[in-house]
Amino acid sequence: MPVLSPELRTDAERILARYPEGRERSAIMPLLYLVQSAEGRVTREGLKEVADLLGLKTAEVEEIASFYTMLRLRPTGRYVVSVCTNLACALRGATDVYAKAREVLGPGSEDMTEDGTFTLHEEECLGACDAAPVVQVNFANYDRTTPEGIVSLIDALRRDEPPPPSRGTFPGEFTRASRILAGLEPDAGR
Numbered sequence: 001m002p003v004l005s006p007e008l009r010t011d012a013e014r015i016l017a018r019y020p021e022g023r024e025r026s027a028i029m030p031l032l033y034l035v036q037s038a039e040g041r042v043t044r045e046g047l048k049e050v051a052d053l054l055g056l057k058t059a060e061v062e063e064i065a066s067f068y069t070m071l072r073l074r075p076t077g078r079y080v081v082s083v084c085t086n087l088a089c090a091l092r093g094a095t096d097v098y099a100k101a102r103e104v105l106g107p108g109s110e111d112m113t114e115d116g117t118f119t120l121h122e123e124e125c126l127g128a129c130d131a132a133p134v135v136q137v138n139f140a141n142y143d144r145t146t147p148e149g150i151v152s153l154i155d156a157l158r159r160d161e162p163p164p165p166s167r168g169t170f171p172g173e174f175t176r177a178s179r180i181l182a183g184l185e186p187d188a189g190r
């Protein structure tokens with residue numbers, strides 16, 4: 001069964017149409033986000049379908065997909081909780097925030113919790129060092145997070161009641177956030 005349904009193939013064509021003739025390969029990132037929006041991650045079949053659309057080898061697409069942490073190749077929860085533990089955040093307690101999240105979500109949550117709700121990810125700098133420690137959920141930022149704060153955040157997500165992020169609006173589940181990154185849904189900004 002193909003990853004890209006007829007509707008998603010139409011979306012893929014819309015994405016490809018944004019690029020000048022001969023430059024369609026520049027569409028690789030939005031096409032990968034489109035595939036991710038269909039399956040909640042980028043599978044081998046998804047890589048192959050993107051490669052076929054762009055006239056590339058699957059291995060070439062995989063090289064790109066495996067470089068970016070916003071693209072997930074492994075099973076992924078509905079909420080990807082990324083905790084920055086880089087220097088500025090570490091100096092302001094991010095290690096404790098990450099440890100608390102891991103304690104609450106349990107072992108194995110770096111892939112996906114058993115109920116499919118969460119993936120916990122230890123992230124490099126998220127580019128918002130002045131708001132350290134920074135946590136992202138499905139690419140929406142939560143600034144100046146504490147260990148207590150991440151417990152509340154996880155509790156709220158378990159109830160599917162994400163609190164408003166520090167900027168913009170919450171993008172929804174990981175699949176919808178991926179459609180936003182593909183440029184196919186409005187983004188209220190961060």
Ligand code: FES
Nearest residue numbers: 084089126128129
């Ligand atoms: S070091 Fe955490 S956002 Fe930059």
